[in-house]
Amino acid sequence: MTEIKNAHFTTLKGAYDTEKMDATLRVRRYDPETKKSRFDTFTVTIPVTASVLDALDAIKDIHDGSLSYRKSCRMAVCGSCGMRVDGGAALACKTPMKKFVDAGHTITVSPMGNLPVIKDLVVDMAPFWQKIRAVKPYLDTLDVDVPAKEWRVAPEDGDLIHKESLCILCGCCVSECNSMESDPEFLGPAALAKAYRFIGDSRDKDTRERLRDLNGAHGIWDCTRCYFCNQRCPKHVDPRDAIAKLGAESFKEGFTRDEGAKHAKVFVDSTYKGGYLRETELVPKTIGPINAIKDIPFALQLARAGKIPNPLSPHKAKDNDEVKRLWKLLEKEAKGQPRRATAKHPDAVQGD
Amino acid sequence: MIRHDVIVLGAGLAGMRAAIEAKRAGVDVAVISKLHPTRSHSGAAEGGINAALGNATEDSPESHAFDTVKGSDYLGDQDAIEIFAREAPDDIYELEHMGAIFTRAADGKLAQRPFGAAGAPRTIYSADITGHVLIHVLYEQLVKHDIKVYEEFFATQVVVDGGQCAGVIAWDTQRGGLHAIQANHVILATGGVGRMYYGTTNAFACTGDGMSLAWNAGVALKDMEFLQFHPTTLKSNGVLITEGCRGEGGYLRNKDGDRFMVGDAPNAMELASRDVVSRAEWKEIADGRGVDGCVLLDLTHLGWKKLQSRLPGSRELAMDYAGVDPIQQPIPVRPGAHYMMGGVDCDLWGETRVPGLWAAGEVACISIHGANRLGGNSLMETIVFGRRAGQAAAERVKEQGDTGARIEASVLADEDRRIAGIVGNSEGERPGALREELAKTMYDKAGVYRTEAALAECQDKVLELRERAKTLKIDDHGSIFNTDLTQALELNSLLECADCLVTSALARKESRGAHSRLDFTERDDDTWLKHTLNWNDNGQVRLDYKPVTITKHQPLARSY
Numbered sequence: 001m002t003e004i005k006n007a008h009f010t011t012l013k014g015a016y017d018t019e020k021m022d023a024t025l026r027v028r029r030y031d032p033e034t035k036k037s038r039f040d041t042f043t044v045t046i047p048v049t050a051s052v053l054d055a056l057d058a059i060k061d062i063h064d065g066s067l068s069y070r071k072s073c074r075m076a077v078c079g080s081c082g083m084r085v086d087g088g089a090a091l092a093c094k095t096p097m098k099k100f101v102d103a104g105h106t107i108t109v110s111p112m113g114n115l116p117v118i119k120d121l122v123v124d125m126a127p128f129w130q131k132i133r134a135v136k137p138y139l140d141t142l143d144v145d146v147p148a149k150e151w152r153v154a155p156e157d158g159d160l161i162h163k164e165s166l167c168i169l170c171g172c173c174v175s176e177c178n179s180m181e182s183d184p185e186f187l188g189p190a191a192l193a194k195a196y197r198f199i200g201d202s203r204d205k206d207t208r209e210r211l212r213d214l215n216g217a218h219g220i221w222d223c224t225r226c227y228f229c230n231q232r233c234p235k236h237v238d239p240r241d242a243i244a245k246l247g248a249e250s251f252k253e254g255f256t257r258d259e260g261a262k263h264a265k266v267f268v269d270s271t272y273k274g275g276y277l278r279e280t281e282l283v284p285k286t287i288g289p290i291n292a293i294k295d296i297p298f299a300l301q302l303a304r305a306g307k308i309p310n311p312l313s314p315h316k317a318k319d320n321d322e323v324k325r326l327w328k329l330l331e332k333e334a335k336g337q338p339r340r341a342t343a344k345h346p347d348a349v350q351g352d
Numbered sequence: 353m354i355r356h357d358v359i360v361l362g363a364g365l366a367g368m369r370a371a372i373e374a375k376r377a378g379v380d381v382a383v384i385s386k387l388h389p390t391r392s393h394s395g396a397a398e399g400g401i402n403a404a405l406g407n408a409t410e411d412s413p414e415s416h417a418f419d420t421v422k423g424s425d426y427l428g429d430q431d432a433i434e435i436f437a438r439e440a441p442d443d444i445y446e447l448e449h450m451g452a453i454f455t456r457a458a459d460g461k462l463a464q465r466p467f468g469a470a471g472a473p474r475t476i477y478s479a480d481i482t483g484h485v486l487i488h489v490l491y492e493q494l495v496k497h498d499i500k501v502y503e504e505f506f507a508t509q510v511v512v513d514g515g516q517c518a519g520v521i522a523w524d525t526q527r528g529g530l531h532a533i534q535a536n537h538v539i540l541a542t543g544g545v546g547r548m549y550y551g552t553t554n555a556f557a558c559t560g561d562g563m564s565l566a567w568n569a570g571v572a573l574k575d576m577e578f579l580q581f582h583p584t585t586l587k588s589n590g591v592l593i594t595e596g597c598r599g600e601g602g603y604l605r606n607k608d609g610d611r612f613m614v615g616d617a618p619n620a621m622e623l624a625s626r627d628v629v630s631r632a633e634w635k636e637i638a639d640g641r642g643v644d645g646c647v648l649l650d651l652t653h654l655g656w657k658k659l660q661s662r663l664p665g666s667r668e669l670a671m672d673y674a675g676v677d678p679i680q681q682p683i684p685v686r687p688g689a690h691y692m693m694g695g696v697d698c699d700l701w702g703e704t705r706v707p708g709l710w711a712a713g714e715v716a717c718i719s720i721h722g723a724n725r726l727g728g729n730s731l732m733e734t735i736v737f738g739r740r741a742g743q744a745a746a747e748r749v750k751e752q753g754d755t756g757a758r759i760e761a762s763v764l765a766d767e768d769r770r771i772a773g774i775v776g777n778s779e780g781e782r783p784g785a786l787r788e789e790l791a792k793t794m795y796d797k798a799g800v801y802r803t804e805a806a807l808a809e810c811q812d813k814v815l816e817l818r819e820r821a822k823t824l825k826i827d828d829h830g831s832i833f834n835t836d837l838t839q840a841l842e843l844n845s846l847l848e849c850a851d852c853l854v855t856s857a858l859a860r861k862e863s864r865g866a867h868s869r870l871d872f873t874e875r876d877d878d879t880w881l882k883h884t885l886n887w888n889d890n891g892q893v894r895l896d897y898k899p900v901t902i903t904k905h906q907p908l909a910r911s912y
Binding site for chain 2: 004005006007008009010011012013014015016017018031032033047049051054057060061062064065066068069070071072073074075076077078079080094096118119120122124125129132133137138139141146147148149150151152153154155158161165166168169198201203204343344349
């Protein structure tokens with residue numbers, strides 16, 4: 001047999017060489033058959049580059065095959081492996097283990113919040129998907145003639161929905177949503193970011209109807225602005241910012257009747273006029289004079305606890321002109337920002 | 353009894369596109385997928401999708417077809433490639449109308465970037481998350497069309513009754529329980545099989561389930577020896593760094609800083625075809641000119657602005673999984689198993705030899721990609737041939753009505769016993785251990801460069817593993833979300849596909865595209881310009897061959 005040139009090419013030496021470390025994890029288990037939960041602790045040997053997901057795989061492949069969790073892409077794009085690491089939602093595949101091992105810290109892994117647990121780290125995502133479906137999650141150009149080729153979209157108009165388009169529907173934001181904890185019907189950060197993805201899309205023509213729906217019960221004004229969704233989103237979608245943009249679009253379209261919208265308006269008007277928020281105005285202008293009167297006993301309770309400032313003080317900033325100058329600056333900045341535009345039909349584009 | 357006109361198995365791009373088309377045609381279609389649709393691996397595609405729109409420079413479907421034929425090392429079927437290139441532009445416009453968010457040129461048209469071995473900037477893209485954008489737009493359409501999805505159902509068998517497709521038996525992962533889902537038409541769209549390799553870009557879910565289902569239903573797998581290695585993957589976990597990095601001007605360097613592609617592709621350099629670049633890298637590493645088993649993908653000269661606007665996802669992946677910021681440092685990369693050019697043998701509409709059983713996307717081998725796929729062609733294939741399969745299956749339903757093929761109760765009962773047997777077994781080795789042994793065997797013995805000796809060792813090992821996998825240690829004996837069970841089933845698919853791959857590779861005594869033999873270094877058109885077929889002969893792989901369709905382009909020597 002003739003000697004084969006470069007026979008050493010078949011197998012790469014050292015292909016699996018990697019530095020290893022020992023990591024300890026506490027994992028919440030839930031057995032759907034007995035309906036009992038418990039914590040198990042495992043120590044696994046994993047590469048120094050390993051993620052929390054890699055550590056779970058090491059547990060499953062070597063120690064306990066009955067551990068259940070979802071996974072697929074292991075590169076933070078499929079959205080399967082959302083779970084809580086030390087109490088806050090994260091993608092297991094995007095959370096490196098090394099920093100915990102170096103700190104000598106045993107992490108606790110548990111299922112996402114605000115969703116029912118099926119088994120171990122697996123939650124029932126059905127309520128999540130139902131809310132996504134509730135915001136009409138698809139482009140609607142109404143009955144406008146679709147062009148033969150592509151819609152013309154200026155690059156800067158496309159940028160308007162860039163962040164929202166990054167969403168992988170993993171559910172980490174929903175897991176940590178404060179509003180959803182008290183109102184499970186709240187549409188929630190993921191669905192609302194999805195809604196803005198269409199409202200901000202220059203090709204979509206159903207803006208008004210979409211905003212009307214989002215201004216209803218369990219809609220955008222039920223967000224408490226806790227910003228946990230922004231903090232926990234692994235893809236930089238910033239759902240709370242999307243909700244703020246939906247609020248701004250709602251005002252432009254004249255949807256200002258919701259208590260939440262009124263509340264926002266009082267904030268704006270009051271701070272513009274006086275440089276301060278006049279809290280005595282806030283309640284009646286948000287919920288109306290009759291409801292405000294009904295709330296007087298509650299207000300007195302607050303006053304007794306020292307939680308209401310003197311309602312008779314003028315509440316005006318010393319240098320209110322400076323506040324107004326700041327306002328004008330903000331307005332000018334906002335005008336420089338790209339606004340929601342309309343995609344062009346190629347037939348309407350000159351010289352094409 | 354659950355029954356639909358058409359069942360689509362798999363909910364990636366090909367599957368969802370097929371389902372949408374069938375639904376529009378007015379038939380009752382349902383999707384079965386082991387994952388929620390947006391979790392499918394199509395979403396991980398980064399660089400883009402090819403169609404000759406001519407937005408950047410002049411281009412034509414003919415030119416797209418020629419580049420694809422040449423890229424395939426002349427093993428692609430040219431009738432299929434012509435359809436593909438011709439129908440691609442309209443499919444792109446339709447995706448745009450559905451709402452896909454593509455990157456735009458200054459004039460508002462779809463931007464197009466250069467990709468490997470393409471004669472023009474032909475790749476439409478959305479920064480470096482094109483697959484993500486497309487999987488979400490098709491899911492949106494799935495919702496819009498109110499298409500039924502059996503989510504997290506794992507198909508264990510495609511049933512053939514009297515020579516006709518009768519439907520699918522599937523395990524309900526969330527609730528437990530095996531179901532017969534009757535349909536005269538089943539479209540396989542289950543994707544690839546990269547997980548048979550250790551270093552792979554593929555998701556955990558890419559285990560060749562559809563290939564195995566078809567093989568066991570009496571359909572041949574075609575050209576399984578042609579497994580593409582992507583030149584730029586991370587060592588730590590195989591994650592893909594897009595070809596778009598090189599399309600935007602990135603360099604490949606060895607440990608001395610040299611752009612080594614000058615040796616093998618002096619004209620195209622880093623943008624040569626993927627098989628060429630992977631071989632050049634492998635050679636550098638094997639000959640000791642690598643860095644920690646990798647070569648270096650250098651993007652530092654592109655500048656912050658370009659990286660942040662065109663390749664932000666790649667930058668984040670490099671920081672998360674390789675610990676380097678490509679603005680400042682090159683990314684260590686090496687070839688990793690990426691794409692199965694082979695797959696289920698089917699015709700130009702995706703139909704297999706079993707009437708009513710169809711295939712589209714990576715699971716299928718139509719064959720567009722032949723011995724080597726061009727970057728950007730796989731996403732386009734899922735859309736063009738997904739649509740065609742959905743359309744053809746729906747038309748057949750309307751023409752033919754009920755074929756009478758049924759899943760008999762006894763077939764379901766037998767399958768139930770088989771699954772119960774797996775779940776009930778506590779003796780043997782764990783699925784994960786065998787999967788790792790298989791993956792390392794394949795990466796070491798059936799990788800970028802192959803020899804008779806290495807492939808023979810590989811085959812022995814694969815056969816041994818198939819024996820050892822007959823009884824697996826299962827810790828989870830429950831029925832709710834039992835991923836111990838699904839991983840055991842996936843291991844079986846991987847092993848069958850690996851057997852087909854290594855048996856085909858051992859037989860093909862030439863070098864063509866991604867199949868590179870150190871003992872047969874030349875392409876041999878006289879003997880080997882033909883497709884390999886792998887038949888299931890009582891569980892053993894039996895080889896056969898069939899001719900390649902050549903229309904316009906006679907085979908020529910291939911250089912870049």
